[in-house]
Every structure is written in C-alpha cells, then in structure tokens.
Amino acid sequence: MAPALPDREGFWGEPTSTLDWCEENYVVTPYIAEFWNTISNVIMIIPPTVCAYQFWKKGLELRHILSGISLLAVGVGSWFFHMTLLYEMQLLDELPMIYCSCVFVYTLNHHSRKPDDWSKSMILYLISFSVSVTITYLYCKNPVFHQTCYAFLVFYLIYEAYRSILNHPEIIPWAALSLGTYATGFLVWNIDNAFCQSLRHARSEVFHSAAAPVTQLHAWWHIFTGTGTYLHILVSAYARTLHLKRQCDIKMLGGVIPYLDVGNKV
Structure with a gap:
C-alpha cells in the first residue's frame, strides 16, 4: 500500500546512507530529511551535557565526565544523520555508538577499583575493538555488522551492571529502570522496522496530522534509549561514588529529571 505522504526531495538531496528509516522524508521542512x-x-x-558539567563541578573522575560527553557525541551525530540522510553523517551517528559504549564498559568495569588504578590492558583492548569495528564497517558497509557489534557491547554492559549490583544493591531500582527504559526503546525500534508500511498508512489515512508524530517509533527509540542510557551514566557514577565512600543519591530535579546528588568524602 502506497503512503499518502511520499518521500520528497529536500535541501540535502538524494539520500546516500545505507539506511533510510520509516519516517517520510522532507515532509515537515525541506531542510530536515x-x-x-x-x-x-x-x-x-x-541531559548528558548538563550531567557531564555537574560531574566536573562535583570532582568526579574523568571517566564519568567522558560518559556524558560520549552520549552527547552520539546525539549530535544522530541529529546530523537523520537531518541529512548522507552516508558520511550515518558514520557520524553509528561509529560513536561503538566508542560511547566502550567508554561505558570501561567505566562500569572499574567501579570498584582504587582511584588511580587505570587498566591499560583494557583500554588497549577497547581501543583495538573500536578501531577494528571502524575499519571493517568502512569496508563492508553492512548495518547488520554494526548492529551486531553494538549489541555485543550492550549485553556486556548488562553483565557489568549485574556485577555492580552485587557490590551495591542500592543501585538496583535505577539500574532496573535504565534497563527497562532501554528495552522499551529496542522494542519500538523493532516494531518500526517490521511494520513500517502499516505505520505509514496509519499516519496518512487514520491519524490526524497533529497526532501522526506519535507513530514515529524511531523517534521514540531515541527518547527511550536516550533516557535509558542517561540513567545508565547516573547508575555507573552512583556505584563508583558509593565505592569511594562519598555520600550520594539519585534525586529528582523538579520531580522530573534524575540527577546524582554527590556530597563530600566521608
């Protein structure tokens, strides 16, 4: 069934990316695909920009600040990718997802180490993994390869989160919320891929134009996984700060936005 709102031509020209998602192109504005x-x-x-700044102000370790900056890099890359649908911008989105996850792996893996205990071997391994994925992906250009490598890192992060929970049960509610929110995003991402034609038809024939954005499930993937990842950054810093015997707790700013409230060293 052909959608009533077909893809249109826009400012950035014909898409060159290997992926073109379910949202119709250049429908809202000719400047954003x-x-x-x-x-x-x-x-x-x-959120990660504010988080990284707060971590810096509170004197948390560099790895936590880099976690916030890494998610920021993914968000910026994804913005430019979806705005242009150009292959170069696709790489700016997808490759930072790998690099960001490697930062998360290192940070969570080291939640119970001494302050100055840097694992050079693990840093080397993660850098080598990132470089290998980058070179291979530039050669093969198969999105499934990227998605598989990313999934591997996500599952490894779940394992590291489990280890941190054993050491600090206080983080369980927020770790569960982070995982549940991220899993919800993964679910809607799959629904968007599997039922794209039905969703396009619903947007054009069933929903009023004001309600149609609700069916943009890839956008909801960003919202859910972005929130889940932001919570992961907080949880990782929470576990680390507890290990360092500093007073801390995750609180809600305005009853809406979670943040890590860090006190002085005990």
Whole structure:
C-alpha cells in the first residue's frame, strides 16, 4: 500500500546512507530529511551535557565526565544523520555508538577499583575493538555488522551492571529502570522496522496530522534509549561514588529529571 505522504526531495538531496528509516522524508521542512527522528535527539544532547558539567563541578573522575560527553557525541551525530540522510553523517551517528559504549564498559568495569588504578590492558583492548569495528564497517558497509557489534557491547554492559549490583544493591531500582527504559526503546525500534508500511498508512489515512508524530517509533527509540542510557551514566557514577565512600543519591530535579546528588568524602 502506497503512503499518502511520499518521500520528497529536500535541501540535502538524494539520500546516500545505507539506511533510510520509516519516517517520510522532507515532509515537515525541506531542510530536515526526517524531522521527528532528528529533533528527538535532544534527549541525547541536553541531559548528558548538563550531567557531564555537574560531574566536573562535583570532582568526579574523568571517566564519568567522558560518559556524558560520549552520549552527547552520539546525539549530535544522530541529529546530523537523520537531518541529512548522507552516508558520511550515518558514520557520524553509528561509529560513536561503538566508542560511547566502550567508554561505558570501561567505566562500569572499574567501579570498584582504587582511584588511580587505570587498566591499560583494557583500554588497549577497547581501543583495538573500536578501531577494528571502524575499519571493517568502512569496508563492508553492512548495518547488520554494526548492529551486531553494538549489541555485543550492550549485553556486556548488562553483565557489568549485574556485577555492580552485587557490590551495591542500592543501585538496583535505577539500574532496573535504565534497563527497562532501554528495552522499551529496542522494542519500538523493532516494531518500526517490521511494520513500517502499516505505520505509514496509519499516519496518512487514520491519524490526524497533529497526532501522526506519535507513530514515529524511531523517534521514540531515541527518547527511550536516550533516557535509558542517561540513567545508565547516573547508575555507573552512583556505584563508583558509593565505592569511594562519598555520600550520594539519585534525586529528582523538579520531580522530573534524575540527577546524582554527590556530597563530600566521608
């Protein structure tokens, strides 16, 4: 069934990316290919920026600050990818997902180490993994390869989260919320891929134009996974700060935005 709102031509020209998502192209504005998929990346830009700044002000270790900056990089890359649908911008989105996850792996893996205990071997391994994925992906250009490598890192992070929970049960509620939110995003991402034609038909024939954005499930993937990842950054820093015997707790700013409240060393 052909959608009533077909893809249109826009400012950035014909898409060159190996992926073109379910959102109709250049429908809202000629300057943004996938409008809703683009602006939904705000969730991966503003919160981690504020988080990284707060970590810096509170004197947390560099690895936690880099975690926030890494998610920011993913959000910016994803913004440009969905805005342009150009292959170069696709790489700016997908490759930072690998690098960001490697930062998360290192940070969570080292939650119970001494402050100055840097594992050079693990840093080397993660850098080598990132370089290998980058070179291979530039050669094969198969999105499934990238998705498989990313999934491997996500599952490894779940394992590291389990280890941190054993040491610090206090983080369980927030770790569960992080995982559940991320898993919800993964679910809607799969629904968007599997039922794209039905969703396009619903947007054009069933939903009013004001309600149609609700069916942009890839944008919801950004919102859910961006939120889940932001919570992961907080949980990782929470576990580490507890290990360092500093007073800390995850609190809600305005009853809406979670943040890590860090006190002085005990």
